[in-house]
Amino acid sequence: MAARNRTEPRIGAFVAVAVNASLEIARARRNAAFAHRSRRHRSRRMAGPARRARRSAIRIAAARVRPGNIACASVAGMSSALRPDDVLSLRPQGLYCAAGDFYIDPLQPVARALITHGHGDHARADMGEYHTSLAGLPVLRWRLGERRYIAHDYGEPFNLGAARVSLHPAGHVLGSAQVRIEAGGRVWVVSGDYKRQPDPTCAPFQPVRCDVFVTEATFALPIYRWPDTAAEVARIERWRQRCGERGEAAVLFCYALGKAQRLLAELRAFGGRPVYAHGAIEAGVRVYREAGVAMVETRPLEDGGRGAHAGELVLAPPSALGSAWMRRFRRVQTALASGWMRVRGNRRRRNVDRGFVISDHADWPALLASIDDSGASRVLATHGRSEALVRVLRERGMDAHSLPAPAQATPSSPSPSPDSDA
Ligand SMILES: [Zn+2]
Numbered sequence: 001m002a003a004r005n006r007t008e009p010r011i012g013a014f015v016a017v018a019v020n021a022s023l024e025i026a027r028a029r030r031n032a033a034f035a036h037r038s039r040r041h042r043s044r045r046m047a048g049p050a051r052r053a054r055r056s057a058i059r060i061a062a063a064r065v066r067p068g069n070i071a072c073a074s075v076a077g078m079s080s081a082l083r084p085d086d087v088l089s090l091r092p093q094g095l096y097c098a099a100g101d102f103y104i105d106p107l108q109p110v111a112r113a114l115i116t117h118g119h120g121d122h123a124r125a126d127m128g129e130y131h132t133s134l135a136g137l138p139v140l141r142w143r144l145g146e147r148r149y150i151a152h153d154y155g156e157p158f159n160l161g162a163a164r165v166s167l168h169p170a171g172h173v174l175g176s177a178q179v180r181i182e183a184g185g186r187v188w189v190v191s192g193d194y195k196r197q198p199d200p201t202c203a204p205f206q207p208v209r210c211d212v213f214v215t216e217a218t219f220a221l222p223i224y225r226w227p228d229t230a231a232e233v234a235r236i237e238r239w240r241q242r243c244g245e246r247g248e249a250a251v252l253f254c255y256a257l258g259k260a261q262r263l264l265a266e267l268r269a270f271g272g273r274p275v276y277a278h279g280a281i282e283a284g285v286r287v288y289r290e291a292g293v294a295m296v297e298t299r300p301l302e303d304g305g306r307g308a309h310a311g312e313l314v315l316a317p318p319s320a321l322g323s324a325w326m327r328r329f330r331r332v333q334t335a336l337a338s339g340w341m342r343v344r345g346n347r348r349r350r351n352v353d354r355g356f357v358i359s360d361h362a363d364w365p366a367l368l369a370s371i372d373d374s375g376a377s378r379v380l381a382t383h384g385r386s387e388a389l390v391r392v393l394r395e396r397g398m399d400a401h402s403l404p405a406p407a408q409a410t411p412s413s414p415s416p417s418p419d420s421d422a
Pocket of ligand 1: 117119122172193
């Protein structure tokens with residue numbers, strides 16, 4: 001019975017990775033076909049790099065689906081990702097540290113939870129107690145209400161059972177933290193979500209040396225490379241101006257916690273024009289303002305005429321896209337700010353007019369740099385597309401494995417979810 005329980009998830013994961021890789025190839029080929037059909041409608045200057053990026057995506061997808069690679073990255077990787085004497089183990093409730101008797105970002109109610117940051121796929125209700133960074137405390141209060149919170153300064157160690165724990169900036173959103181655990185003479189670091197680009201709304205990612213680095217892998221493919229944020233924000237401002245010339249409102253969809261506030265902070269360098277905010281965005285803006293983050297002025301949407309917001313930038317959560325809320329705009333252009341916008345096909349699938357490549361996650365070069373900076377000899381990649389990363393790290397001689405998310409035996413979908421924080 002025990003042997004069957006160990007084997008079944010591995011077979012399920014193997015099949016799921018194969019299916020996902022096949023889907024990715026199909027998606028890349030559809031994108032390539034679309035590029036071919038619409039080639040005449042684009043300039044030669046744009047078509048060349050776009051075609052090369054698509055060919056690269058197809059090559060990567062095709063490489064991933066080779067039987068040897070799938071076996072290497074999934075069945076073999078998952079079976080040996082965590083060992084019996086490791087500092088962390090995977091339980092149905094989440095990633096568990098036996099030495100400290102705590103879970104990191106648990107999926108189900110547990111007595112003691114360490115929360116890396118306030119996004120819904122990391123911070124959940126009904127834990128006995130929540131350990132958080134001090135900077136992340138107001139975010140958790142906003143998302144989860146009054147609970148038993150124990151807040152810690154970045155870099156200040158505290159003891160939980162036999163484990164010595166500290167939280168370190170992850171540069172993802174306000175209060176986001178990596179978790180450093182020292183137990184049994186070994187140091188593990190769990191990154192949570194992180195990025196390396198400058199972000200005026202939160203403390204920058206701090207490399208922490210460790211033996212084992214558990215890294216996120218949301219954008220772990222070489223096609224994901226972020227442009228300079230200020231250049232993308234300048235594109236947003238030019239887009240808003242053009243919308244104004246056509247009498248249209250410029251509605252930009254972005255995640256309500258982190259991305260929206262980062263955009264509002266970056267927009268200060270572009271004249272500081274007020275921005276209209278959907279109610280869900282404004283709630284997070286209030287939390288950031290109270291934490292002392294400087295952002296441009298935000299205003300509630302006006303009820304007046306249906307053309308009232310022509311030429312204005314409006315921030316809204318992705319869930320508002322296609323909803324009745326949009327009917328207030330008589331003439332409107334839509335856009336999405338996300339790392340997923342690096343791939344043109346995603347913009348089409350989300351039915352928006354424009355895409356701006358602004359992500360709160362590490363891109364491919366930043367993932368590799370952060371793994372180097374950790375000094376770790378062993379890397380476990382989780383939360384996303386880990387197979388390509390694992391393969392590259394192994395080619396470099398590292399002990400690397402995919403670590404499946406506890407909630408699912410399969411890697412998460414590459415398609416942007418409605419409320420993706422990416
Ligand atoms: Zn996040």
